[in-house]
Amino acid sequence: xxxxxxxxxxxxxxxxxxxxxxxxxxxxxxxxxxxxxxxxxxxxxxxxxxxxxxxxxxxxxxxxxxxxxxxxxxxxxxxxxxxxxxxxxxxxxxxxxxxxxxxxxxxxxxxxxxxxxxxxxxxxxxxxxxxxxxx
Amino acid sequence: xxxxxxxxxxxxxxxxxxxxxxxxxxxxxxxxxxxxxxxxxxxxxxxxxxxxxxxxxxxxxxxxxxxxxxxxxxxxxxxxxxxxxxxxxxxxxxxxxxxxxxxxxxxxxxxxxxxxxxxxxxxxxxxxxxxxxxx
Amino acid sequence: xxxxxxxxxxxxxxxxxxxxxxxxxxxxxxxxxxxxxxxxxxxxxxxxxxxxxxxxxxxxxxxxxxxxxxxxxxxxxxxxxxxxxxxxxxxxxxxxxxxxxxxxxxxxxxxxxxxxxxxxxxxxxxxxxxxxxxx
Amino acid sequence: xxxxxxxxxxxxxxxxxxxxxxxxxxxxxxxxxxxxxxxxxxxxxxxxxxxxxxxxxxxxxxxxxxxxxxxxxxxxxxxxxxxxxxxxxxxxxxxxxxxxxxxxxxxxxxxxxxxxxxxxxxxxxxxxxxxxxxx
Amino acid sequence: xxxxxxxxxxxxxxxxxxxxxxxxxxxxxxxxxxxxxxxxxxxxxxxxxxxxxxxxxxxxxxxxxxxxxxxxxxxxxxxxxxxxxxxxxxxxxxxxxxxxxxxxxxxxxxxxxxxxxxxxxxxxxxxxxxxxxxx
Amino acid sequence: xxxxxxxxxxxxxxxxxxxxxxxxxxxxxxxxxxxxxxxxxxxxxxxxxxxxxxxxxxxxxxxxxxxxxxxxxxxxxxxxxxxxxxxxxxxxxxxxxxxxxxxxxxxxxxxxxxxxxxxxxxxxxxxxxxxxxxx
Numbered sequence: 001x002x003x004x005x006x007x008x009x010x011x012x013x014x015x016x017x018x019x020x021x022x023x024x025x026x027x028x029x030x031x032x033x034x035x036x037x038x039x040x041x042x043x044x045x046x047x048x049x050x051x052x053x054x055x056x057x058x059x060x061x062x063x064x065x066x067x068x069x070x071x072x073x074x075x076x077x078x079x080x081x082x083x084x085x086x087x088x089x090x091x092x093x094x095x096x097x098x099x100x101x102x103x104x105x106x107x108x109x110x111x112x113x114x115x116x117x118x119x120x121x122x123x124x125x126x127x128x129x130x131x132x133x134x135x
Numbered sequence: 136x137x138x139x140x141x142x143x144x145x146x147x148x149x150x151x152x153x154x155x156x157x158x159x160x161x162x163x164x165x166x167x168x169x170x171x172x173x174x175x176x177x178x179x180x181x182x183x184x185x186x187x188x189x190x191x192x193x194x195x196x197x198x199x200x201x202x203x204x205x206x207x208x209x210x211x212x213x214x215x216x217x218x219x220x221x222x223x224x225x226x227x228x229x230x231x232x233x234x235x236x237x238x239x240x241x242x243x244x245x246x247x248x249x250x251x252x253x254x255x256x257x258x259x260x261x262x263x264x265x266x267x268x269x270x
Numbered sequence: 271x272x273x274x275x276x277x278x279x280x281x282x283x284x285x286x287x288x289x290x291x292x293x294x295x296x297x298x299x300x301x302x303x304x305x306x307x308x309x310x311x312x313x314x315x316x317x318x319x320x321x322x323x324x325x326x327x328x329x330x331x332x333x334x335x336x337x338x339x340x341x342x343x344x345x346x347x348x349x350x351x352x353x354x355x356x357x358x359x360x361x362x363x364x365x366x367x368x369x370x371x372x373x374x375x376x377x378x379x380x381x382x383x384x385x386x387x388x389x390x391x392x393x394x395x396x397x398x399x400x401x402x403x404x405x
Numbered sequence: 406x407x408x409x410x411x412x413x414x415x416x417x418x419x420x421x422x423x424x425x426x427x428x429x430x431x432x433x434x435x436x437x438x439x440x441x442x443x444x445x446x447x448x449x450x451x452x453x454x455x456x457x458x459x460x461x462x463x464x465x466x467x468x469x470x471x472x473x474x475x476x477x478x479x480x481x482x483x484x485x486x487x488x489x490x491x492x493x494x495x496x497x498x499x500x501x502x503x504x505x506x507x508x509x510x511x512x513x514x515x516x517x518x519x520x521x522x523x524x525x526x527x528x529x530x531x532x533x534x535x536x537x538x539x540x
Numbered sequence: 541x542x543x544x545x546x547x548x549x550x551x552x553x554x555x556x557x558x559x560x561x562x563x564x565x566x567x568x569x570x571x572x573x574x575x576x577x578x579x580x581x582x583x584x585x586x587x588x589x590x591x592x593x594x595x596x597x598x599x600x601x602x603x604x605x606x607x608x609x610x611x612x613x614x615x616x617x618x619x620x621x622x623x624x625x626x627x628x629x630x631x632x633x634x635x636x637x638x639x640x641x642x643x644x645x646x647x648x649x650x651x652x653x654x655x656x657x658x659x660x661x662x663x664x665x666x667x668x669x670x671x672x673x674x675x
Numbered sequence: 676x677x678x679x680x681x682x683x684x685x686x687x688x689x690x691x692x693x694x695x696x697x698x699x700x701x702x703x704x705x706x707x708x709x710x711x712x713x714x715x716x717x718x719x720x721x722x723x724x725x726x727x728x729x730x731x732x733x734x735x736x737x738x739x740x741x742x743x744x745x746x747x748x749x750x751x752x753x754x755x756x757x758x759x760x761x762x763x764x765x766x767x768x769x770x771x772x773x774x775x776x777x778x779x780x781x782x783x784x785x786x787x788x789x790x791x792x793x794x795x796x797x798x799x800x801x802x803x804x805x806x807x808x809x810x
Contacts, residue, residue, distance in 0.1 A: 001536070002490050007529040009392040013283035013299040013340070018181045020241070022188065023338035029283040029299005031392050037533075043494075046423045047486035052530055053427065068293035070283070081182035085137050089178075106425075122279040122301050123798065124142040125187055128172075131136070144797045148688035148704040148745070153451045155511075157458065158743035164688040164704005166797045203698035205688070216452035220407050224448075257684045257706045258663065259412040260457055263442075266406070271806070272760050277799040288586045290646075292593065313764075316693045317756035322800055323697065351587035355542050359583075376695075393528065394547040395592055398577075401541070414662045418553035418569040418610070428608035434553040434569005436662050473563035475553070527549040527571050558721045560781075562728065621722035625677050629718075664682040665727055671676070 004049040005037040006056045010063045014071035014082045027072070032087065033120040034063060036095055037130075038104075040111045050104045050112065058103045062094045088117045088129035096133050110134075139184040140172040141191045145198045149206035149217045162207070167222065168255040169198065171230055172265075173239075175246045185239045185247065193238045197229045223252045223264035231268050245269075274319040275307040276326045280333045284341035284352045297342070302357065303390040304333065306365055307400075308374075310381045320374045320382065328373050332364045358387045358399035366403050380404075409454040410442040411461045415468045419476035419487045432477070437492065438525040439468060441500055442535075443509075445516045455509045455517065463508045467499045493522045493534035501538050515539075544589040545577040546596045550603045554611035554622045567612070572627065573660040574603065576635055577670075578644075580651045590644045590652065598643045602634045628657045628669035636673050650674075679724040680712040681731045685738045689746035689757045702747070707762065708795040709738060711770055712805075713779075715786045725779045725787065733778045737769045763792045763804035771808050785809075 013029040036059050038050050065074070071082045080086060092115055102109045116130035148164040171194050175184050200209070206217045215221060227250055237244045251265035283299040306329050308320050335344070341352045350356060362385055372379045386400035418434040441464050443455050470479070476487045485491060497520055507514045521535035553569040576599050578590050605614070611622045620626060632655055642649045656670035688704040711734050713725050740749070746757045755761060767790055777784045791805035 001534070002494070003533045004490060005531050005533070007393075009394075011294075011298045011300050011392070013297050016181075020181055020183070020186050024281075026338045027283050027340045028281045028338040029301075030281050031299075031301040033393060043488075043490055046425055047488040047491045048425070049490055049532065051425050056529075068296045068298040070297045083178075083182040085139060085178055085184055086182045089137070122281070123277075123303060124191075124279075126140050127184065128138045128140070129136070142798075144799075146699075146703045146705050146797070148702050155451055155453070155456050159686075161743045162688050162745045163686045163743040164706075165686050166704075166706040168798060203701045203703040205702045218448075218452040220409060220448055220454055221452045224407070257686070258682075258708060259461075259684075261410050262454065263408045263410070264406070271804070272764070273803045274760065275801050275803070286586075290586055290588070290591050313758075313760055316695055317758040317761045318695075319760055319802065321695050326799075353583075353587040355544060355583055355589055356587045359542070394596075396545050397589065398543045398545070399541070412663075414664075416564075416568045416570050416662070418567050429551075431608045432553050432610045433551045433608040434571075435551050436569075436571040438663060473566045473568040475567045527551070528547075528573060529549075560721055560723070560726050623718075623722040625679060625718055625724055626722045629677070664731075666680050667724065668678045668680070669676070 001039055001041060002043060002049050003037050003039040004052065004055065005035050006052060006059055007033065007035045008056065008059050008063060009033045010067040012066055012069055012071050016081050016083065018081065027070070030121050032084070034059065034091065035118040037116040038099075038112050039114045039116070041113065042111070044106050044108070044111065046106070050108045051106065054104050058095065058098045062091055062098065084119050084121050084127035085129065088119045088127050091119070092117045092129050092131060099133055136174055136176060137178060137184050138172050138174040139187065139190065140170050141187060141194055142168065142170045143191065143194050143198060144168045145202040147201055147204055147206050151216050151218065153216065162205070165256050167219070169194065169226065170253040172251040173234075173247050174249045174251070176248065177246070179241050179243070179246065181241070185243045186241065189239050193230065193233045197226055197233065219254050219256050219262040220264065223254045223262050226254070227252045227264045227266060234268055271309055271311060272313060272319050273307050273309045274322060274325065275305050276322060276329055277303065277305045278326065278329050278333060279303045280337040282336055282339055282341055286351050286353065288351065297340070300391050302354070304329065304361065305388040307386040308369075308382050309384045309386070311383065312381070314376050314378070314381065316376075320378045321376065324374050328365065328368045332361055332368065354389050354391050354397040355399065358389045358397050361389070362387045362399045362401060369403055406444055406446060407448060407454050408442050408444045409457065409460065410440050411457060411464055412438065412440045413461065413464050413468060414438045415472040417471055417474055417476055421486050421488065423486065432475070435526050437489070439464065439496065440523040442521040443504075443517050444519045444521070446518065447516070449511050449513070449516065451511075455513045456511065459509050463500065463503045467496055467503065489524050489526050489532035490534065493524045493532050496524070497522045497534045497536060504538055541579055541581060542583060542589050543577050543579045544592065544595065545575050546592060546599055547573065547575045548596065548599050548603060549573045550607040552606055552609055552611055556621050556623065558621065567610070570661050572624070574599065574631060575658040577656040578639075578652050579654045579656070581653065582651070584646050584648070584651065586646075590648045591646065594644050598635065598638045602631055602638065624659050624661050624667040625669065628659045628667050631659070632657045632669050632671060639673055676714055676716060677718060677724050678712050678714040679727065679730065680710050681727060681734055682708065682710045683731065683734050683738060684708045685742040687741055687744055687746055691756050691758065693756065702745070705796050707759070709734065709766065710793040712791040713774075713787050714789045714791070716788065717786070719781050719783070719786065721781075725783045726781065729779050733770065733773045737766055737773065759794050759796050759802040760804065763794045763802050766794070767792045767804050767806060774808055
């Protein structure tokens with residue numbers, strides 16, 4: 001199996017609901033370092049998994065609605081805890097939508113089998129979600 | 136699949152038996168940077184894999200008997216080579232015991248499916264053990 | 271010259287005032303990875319710059335009032351832009367106060383000559399402030 | 406499952422063919438940080454996946470024909486795009502040959518089940534290939 | 541003293557002349573991770589050393605003529621060894637020109653006192669040049 | 676000012692004397708990641724601070740007597756606490772001896788003005804010693 005990973009980051013504010021979160025129930029923020037890994041069985045005719053420039057541009061577009069925002073204000077998350085795990089899944093869903101819509105060009109809309117999203121919230125803690133792109 | 140990783144480190148002394156280990160047969164030591172990854176299929180009702188604070192505290196407790204110790208002196212390792220691989224497995228076993236005993240709270244004792252332990256011994260070499268928590 | 275550095279991190283929310291900050295004028299947040307470097311000319315009688323445990327504990331205490339907070343709400347910053355540079359200076363001042371007050375024990379209140387504070391806001395950008403502890 | 410990873414790096418020149426590569430169609434170069442991960446189900450009688458010294462030496466030997474070379478000049482790549490993905494696969498093949506030939510000593514020629522190769526081309530992009538060693 | 545650092549990278553090909561360079565006399569390449577540090581005594585009225593967006597854009601512009609190039613072909617380096625040290629100095633000179641020309645806006649053309657450029661060529665080796673911006 | 680840094684690592688065992696060290700009074704160990712920075716005002720005729728291969732080989736030789744050793748057994752440290760700070764100074768002294776003895780070749784024995792040694796003991800703590808090579 002082949003994969004390619006591109007990395008970006010975003011800075012957001014949010015708060016979490018539930019005693020389990022302790023002081024993180026207060027409005028605070030995070031720099032999330034985001035890594036997207038695209039997996040496929042064979043390379044395309046150029047010898048790549050996907051165009052890294054397009055893969056990075058799609059990541060930028062997926063993160064844009066959240067960058068420099070208070071996630072508590074966004075309708076998308078109105079009844080949800082924006083935990084690192086949940087954000088990883090959200091980014092996965094939007095990114096997979098982009099792949100299926102042909103945003104990465106070439107044959108990637110069909111050939112990318114799975115995607116993994118890693119969100120690092122500090123040097124000692126990170127979360128990840130991975131899943132299939134199709135079916 | 137979702138996962139969360141927490142990281143800690145410990146400093147130990149030990150020696151290894153067998154010509155294959157070359158100068159590492161002498162008493163020496165290591166800073167092991169330890170990463171524990173907890174995997175589960177769905178998030179709990181708070182939107183998390185596990186409480187990161189508890190996950191880190193359990194890791195601290197699992198490492199405590201080894202921290203600032205000469206592993207050659209510990210009964211637990213009396214007939215074993217404390218290689219990085221073997222230590223990764225040992226930490227896995229103790230951590231999985233803690234998960235099954237409910238140390239992470241919530242529904243994690245049942246929901247955590249697998250655990251991976253990575254031990255980094257220097258910037259250019261690391262070992263990993265992963266396995267199922269149940270059955 | 272000798273130095274010792276300890277590292278910690280904090281997650282905060284804030285907003286910045288001024289068109290120069292673009293989208294960072296909106297309420298957002300950051301994980302700041304904070305490094306404190308303590309410099310002195312000679313080591314103490316134990317052969318150290320300062321007790322690393324105490325140095326890390328003082329850093330924890332200095333960061334505590336900001337951790338998991340919206341800096342826009344804090345009286346300390348009421349008429350200030352909480353830029354990374356300004357926060358580095360603020361942490362420097364509080365840490366230097368702690369050193370002069372003997373918080374690090376031993377002879378450090380006199381012997382530590384200068385302190386540097388580095389705040390990393392993402393993998394591609396960081397700020398630093400360094401200054402003398404005395405005079 | 407157990408694994409061990411060793412890391413090395415190489416500096417090469419090359420160019421890529423196809424409009425998709427944009428400015429990378431020009432002759433340029435890269436420092437590739439290379440990580441080889443060896444996976445096996447059980448440890449050998451010394452408690453290791455493989456001798457780390459031999460694993461690193463085999464990696465060094467596999468990279469040697471490319472190090473400080475212009476890949477465009479090498480017969481091995483005469484009709485191929487030396488993308489990061491393709492190089493990961495090439496290194497995988499040569500490394501797996503070495504494992505099957507007993508280069509790692511002990512029982513590794515049979516026991517190593519799979520190998521993963523990660524090539525980091527800059528801090529924000531990397532590629533990976535993993536596959537089975539046998540059959 | 542305050543400083544701000546921004547980071548970028550570029551991929552280049554080149555060769556070095558002189559037996560001291562061993563195999564690096566052959567045409568090869570490198571990913572240079574480039575860090576620019578801007579130092580000044582006091583912050584501007586916004587509380588910053590310089591606008592990080594502009595600082596990063598100037599770095600991008602300074603690196604652009606070299607990115608994805610064979611440095612051996614550039615007139616600028618026709619009689620020079622493009623060592624990591626020499627490239628650090630070259631980037632310093634072009635960046636300092638940009639600062640003095642007001643590219644960073646605000647009062648930075650006068651207020652930035654010194655600049656440091658670090659070029660990392662692999663995880664185990666890097667070079668740096670620092671100097672004054674004025675006089 | 677120009678500088679070049681090379682990095683290596685060593686694994687040692689040791690214990691520290693004094694209540695201030697808490698559990699580190701027990702025999703334990705560390706992986707020390709060691710960085711040597713060589714500083715000079717002008718480059719040599721090849722355009723370098725020093726031959727990186729020789730700089731790395733000298734570092735290897737300086738670390739060799741400590742690698743895979745229990746420092747408590749070495750006569751060199753018989754009445755000393757082998758703290759990270761003290762080890763940084765020790766490595767500085769031996770490395771500076773090598774520079775003055777012409778181990779780096781070229782004009783480095785005279786031209787290298789100062790050396791800095793950084794020892795990282797874990798991701799959150801490191802020490803450094805820097806000093807002049809001559810006089």
